Amino acid sequence: MKKNYNQADAEWEWYIGQLYSKLIKNLFIKRINCVVELAPGFRHKIADALKELDFKGTIYVIDNSSDVLTYVKKKYKEILPEAKIICIDKSFKDSIKYLPKKIDLFLSNHSIDDLIISTYSKEKYSINTNNELLNNKLLKLWEQLYNDHSSIKEITNEIYDSFKELFKRKNIELVVMSQYQSNSYFLGNTNYMNKIVDKCFNRIKQLTNTADKRINKLLDFYPFGIEDERYNGKYLINNTQNAINWIAGTIKKEL
Numbered sequence: 167m168k169k170n171y172n173q174a175d176a177e178w179e180w181y182i183g184q185l186y187s188k189l190i191k192n193l194f195i196k197r198i199n200c201v202v203e204l205a206p207g208f209r210h211k212i213a214d215a216l217k218e219l220d221f222k223g224t225i226y227v228i229d230n231s232s233d234v235l236t237y238v239k240k241k242y243k244e245i246l247p248e249a250k251i252i253c254i255d256k257s258f259k260d261s262i263k264y265l266p267k268k269i270d271l272f273l274s275n276h277s278i279d280d281l282i283i284s285t286y287s288k289e290k291y292s293i294n295t296n297n298e299l300l301n302n303k304l305l306k307l308w309e310q311l312y313n314d315h316s317s318i319k320e321i322t323n324e325i326y327d328s329f330k331e332l333f334k335r336k337n338i339e340l341v342v343m344s345q346y347q348s349n350s351y352f353l354g355n356t357n358y359m360n361k362i363v364d365k366c367f368n369r370i371k372q373l374t375n376t377a378d379k380r381i382n383k384l385l386d387f388y389p390f391g392i393e394d395e396r397y398n399g400k401y402l403i404n405n406t407q408n409a410i411n412w413i414a415g416t417i418k419k420e421l
């Protein structure tokens with residue numbers, strides 16, 4: 167059966183939200199006043215995490231799709247009724263000057279692949295976007311990009327530079343981002359994509375003080391319950407719950 171990409175899988179949203187709230191609870195022990203989220207899509211994992219943390223502050227949400235921000239305004243208000251939601255309808259690169267100087271948390275879930283491929287395709291995300299990773303058109307686009315070395319360099323450098331600029335210009339206390347493997351990775355379809363995305367994600371990770379050992383300890387828990395069969399396979403333990411796929415730490419001072 168064809169899955170409608172825009173219909174969020176509530177359990178998965180909740181699960182990833184649990185991982186964010188666990189990391190934030192342990193790495194940021196103060197009251198959270200100001201959060202920035204980059205590229206939520208038609209999703210609410212970060213809002214779910216903030217709900218768990220009883221968040222009542224201000225969240226700035228950056229996305230260059232107005233359809234996404236219309237969704238976010240409504241959905242996030244339902245999940246976080248006491249929070250102030252400020253939507254920034256800009257590309258990441260252009261959004262930095264609209265953000266406050268002092269930011270408690272910078273959060274972004276699984277956005278690096280989208281930042282890369284949307285820059286390459288020059289297509290904006292909308293309600294009609296079929297971004298299912300098994301989509302042939304999208305896989306072909308990744309393959310095409312993989313063979314286009316100068317575009318990879320140009321696009322990933324631009325994304326890296328935007329993160330570096332953001333991290334240098336603002337006082338961000340904690341960055342938490344993930345880039346776990348998508349479902350189709352396990353069907354062996356996304357090798358082109360992974361090689362490009364992982365390299366870019368790891369360069370961004372080097373801008374932060376992420377202590378993988380500590381992150382792995384924090385991620386060693388069972389949101390679905392220890393008996394859940396999904397913990398038998400590699401998908402959760404080696405993927406969503408592995409520090410290799412997370413950035414979670416402060417910004418390096420020497421940037």
Ligand SMILES: C[S@@+](CC[C@H](N)C(=O)[O-])C[C@H]1O[C@@H](n2cnc3c(N)ncnc32)[C@H](O)[C@@H]1O
Nearest residue numbers: 205206207229230231257258275280281284291
């Ligand atoms: C599929 S979503 C990311 C995954 C989502 N956060 C999740 O947890 O499942 C991709 C989002 O990135 C946004 N996006 C892509 N390129 C962007 C850019 N350069 N600046 C801002 N937003 C961008 C798209 O509009 C879309 O909303």
